[in-house]
Amino acid sequence: MGLQRNSSMSSPNRKSTTLQHLFDLDSKSINGTKLGSPNNTSKLFSMSENEELLSVISYCTFIFSFSDPLESPSQQELKRNQLMRLLSIIKSSKKPLHDQILAPLVSMISTNLFRPLPPPSIPTSTLEFHDEEDPIFTFSPTWSHLQIVFDILLRLVMNTDPKTLKDYVNHPFLLKLLSLFRSEDRRERESLKNVYHRIYSKFTFYRSFMRKSMTDVLLHYVFETEKHSGIGELLEIWGTIINGFTVPLKEEHKLFLMRVLIPLHKTQGMQVYHTQLAYCVSQFVQKEPMLGGTVVRGILRYWPLTNCQKEVLLIGELEELVENLDPEQYRKLALPLCKQITKCLNSWNSQVAERALYVWNNEQFVKMASTAMEEVFPVIVEGMEKNLKWHWSKSVRELTDKVKAMLEEMDPLLYSKSLQDINVEESAAHQKEMMRRQIWEKNRVGSSPESISANTLFMCFPWNNIVV
Template sequence: MMNAHRNSAKASPGRISTTLKHLFDLDSKNNSNKLSSSPKIVRQSSSDPESEGILSLISYCSVIYTFTDPLESPSQQDIKRNKLIQLLSIVKSPKMSLPEQTLSPLVNMISANLFQPLPPSNNNAITADLLEDEEFASALSPTWPHLQLVYDILLRLVLNVDPKVLSNYIDQSFLTNVLCLFQSEDPRERESLKNVYHRIYSRFTFYRSFMRKSMNEVFLHYIFETEKHCGIGELLEIWGSIINGFTVPLKEEHKLFLMRVLIPLHKTKGMQVYHLQLSYCVNQFVQKEPMLGGIVVRGVLRYWPITNCHKEVLLIGELEELVDNIDPDHYRKLALPLCTQITRCLNSWNSQVAERALYIWNNEQFVKMANSAIEEVFPVVVEGMEKNLKWHWSQSVKQLTENVKAMLEEMDPSLYEKCLQEIGHKEYLAQQEEVKRKKRWERIELEAAKSQFLQPQKFICVSH
C-alpha cells in the first residue's frame, strides 16, 4: 500500500491546453476552502520538487529495522535516523508547508513503524516484589532511536494539521492501534503515546466519544479478565485531564464511568502502580460534585484489601483526601463505616498501617466528621485505642495511640469515660462466659472419662 502512494503516476502539465488549465484553476479556487482548510497544508502538483523530496524521505523511513537482526547494517540504521530527523524538521517547521499529497504516505509510514507486534512480556503479573524495583516494567525497546522520532513526527502532525483534513488518514482504526500500544513495557514509549493520544483527544473533538469508550474497554478488560496491562497509569493520566474539563452538573455517562470503572480499579493486584493517578481522577469527581463522596467512600471500603499492607496505607491516604472534599451533609452517614475501618487499621500488627491510621486523626475534617456522629463512633474508636495500649507490640504505635486518646478525651470526657465503663463491663461478661465454658468442658470431660471406665474393654487376639 505504501508503494502505491509513493509511486503514483505523475501529471504532465506540458500536455494540458491553456483553456483546460484555466478551468482547473477556477475549480481549485472554488474548492479551496473545503480542501485546504489547514494553514499547514498546500495543494501542490505531484511533480513539485519539494513534494518529491518529502516523499523520498518518507519512502526511506518506511523501511523497518529491528536492531536485533545481525544482518542489518548499522550505517543504514543511522541513515534512516537522519532521514527521520529531516522529516521531523519539515513537519515542525512553521515556515515550511506540508504538501497535502504527502499526508497519506506519511501516516502510512508512521503506521508501519509503530504498529509492530510488541515483544513477549517479561512480567507475567505485577506483584509486590516487582514494585520494589523501580524498573519493574522497563523492558526498553531497542528500536527506540527510531520510534522516538516517529512519535515526535506524529505529535507534530496532530498539532499542526487541521483535524478535519487529517481525519481522512487518522481514523478510528488508527486510534485503536495506538491504544493497543499502551501495553508496551517501555515507559518511554508509553509517555510518548500518552502525549499523542491526549493531543488527538483535545483536537479531534469528533473522536472523543469513541476514544472514551475505547479506553473504558481497556480498563474493564484489565479489571475483570487479565489484570495485566502496563499502561493503566498513563491512560488514567489522560482521564484526569478529561475529568478536569467536565462541566457541572456531570453527565450520567461520566458518573457511570466513576462507579463502573474507577471504583473497581481499586481492587486489582497492581493498584499500587497507578494509585496516584487513580486517586487524582476520583478526587476530581468528588470536587466537582461533593455528593458523590459517599458513593466513592463506600466503594473504596468495599474493595479494602485483607493482606496487602502497602495497599492499605495508600487507601487510608485516599480516604483522608476524600474526607476533605465530601459534602459535610454526608458526614453523619459515613462517620461510622469510615471510623470502623480506620480503627481496624490502627489495630493492625503492621506498624506502618497502624501509624498511618493514627495520623489521620490529625486531619481537622476527619475529626469533624467523627464528631458529627460521636455517640456511634466513640464506642468503636475507644475500644480500638484500649486494645492498642494493652496489646500492640510497637512502642511508636502505642505512643501515637496515647496522643490520639488524649485528644479524644478532650473532645468529650464524660462519653469517653462511659465507653471505658462499657468496655470494662464487656470484659467482665466475657470473663464470666469463659469461666462457664471451662466448667462445661470439665463436666463433659468427666462424663467422658466415666463412660470410658465403665465400658468393658475389648481385646483383639492375634494369632502368630
C-alpha cells in the first residue's frame, strides 16, 4: 500500500548523518578527496538536510481522510509529528530554502489543502440566525493536519523572497486558495485569512489580481447563490485593504463600493458579516465624506420589509454613517433618513421601535434633522403621535414621550403647527368617512342594488384616493 511505502521512507528508526559519523569516515575519500575537509563536511551537511527535508515532505504528501476505518491512528499521528518537524525546520532555518526543496514543499502544501469541500450543510434560510457555537457548523476532521500545513505555508510566505516564490505561488494557486474560503470550518477560514492577507501584503505584483478575484467571489454571492461561508473573512481582508487606500480614491475603488459593498446589504445572510461590511463602508465614507449620500441612499433602497434583526443592524449603521457625512449633504438626506427612522419607530416590533427612538439621542442626527425642520417635523410628529396612541409596548410609548418632549423643546411653534395640521387632516378624513357611510346607508336602504349608480359606489369606497 502507498501508506506503507511512504512510512518506510521516513521511519523514525532511520539514522541521520552526524558529525561523529563524518569524523569516523575521515580516512576515506570520495573521488580522491578526504571527507574530513571543512568544505566537504559542509556539503555533506547540506546534502543530509535536503535529504531529510525531502523525506519528510514525501511522507506528508500522503492524505488521511480520518473517516476510513482502515487508516491507522498511529500513522495519522506520525504524519502530524512529521508536519510539526517540518514546520520546526522551516522556522529555524536562517537561510532561504533551495529550489530543490521549494517545488516539492509547495506541491505537498497544495495536495493537503486543495481538496474537494463537502456541500454546504447549512440551509440559506437558517444561515442568518446561526450561532457560531452551534454544532450545526461542521469542523473538518483533518484539521489536526491542516492547521500545521497552514502554519507551514504562512511561515514560507513570511521567510521567502516573493520573487523566488512567485513561480510556485502563482495565479492558479491563489484561485485555489481563495476557493477554500467556502469551508464551513471557521478555524480553517481564520488561518486562510491570515495567509491570504500576508500574500497580499508581500506579493505587491499580485494585488490587482487578488482584488479582482475576491470581487468576483462577492458578486457571485450577492447576485447568484447567496451561499458562502467565508464572506465575513473576505470582508475583513477588504477592510485592511480599504484602510490603505490613498485619497482621492480611484474610480475602481468607488465602483467596488457601489457595485459590491452596498448590494451586500440586501442578502438574507447579512447578519453573519454585517460588522465587517459596516467597517468597510465606514472606511470609504471617512476617506471621502461625499460618498456618504450614495451609501445612505443605497442602504435605504435595500431596506428589509420583514426582517427585524436586519432593521436593527441597519439603523445602527445609518447612525454611524451620519457622524461621518459631509454637512453639505445634511439637507438632502434629512427627509429620506427621517422618513425611514419614523417608519421604524412605528414598527410593532419593540426592538426595532426602541432602536429607532434611541437614534434621537445622537447629536449629529439631530443636527442633520434640524437643517430641514419644515420638511422633517410633520413626518416625525405624525410618527410620535401614532406611537403614543396606538403602540402596544409601554416602554416604546415612554421612550416616544421623551423624544416628543425633546422635539417640542427644539421648536415649540413648529411642533404645535405640525400637530394642528395632523389634527385637521385626521378631522377631514373622519368627516369624509362619515359621508361615505351615510351615502352607502342611504342607497342601501332606499334603493335596490340595481339602481345604485357606479359613480355612487365609487364614492363610497376608499379606492377613489388611489393614485395610479
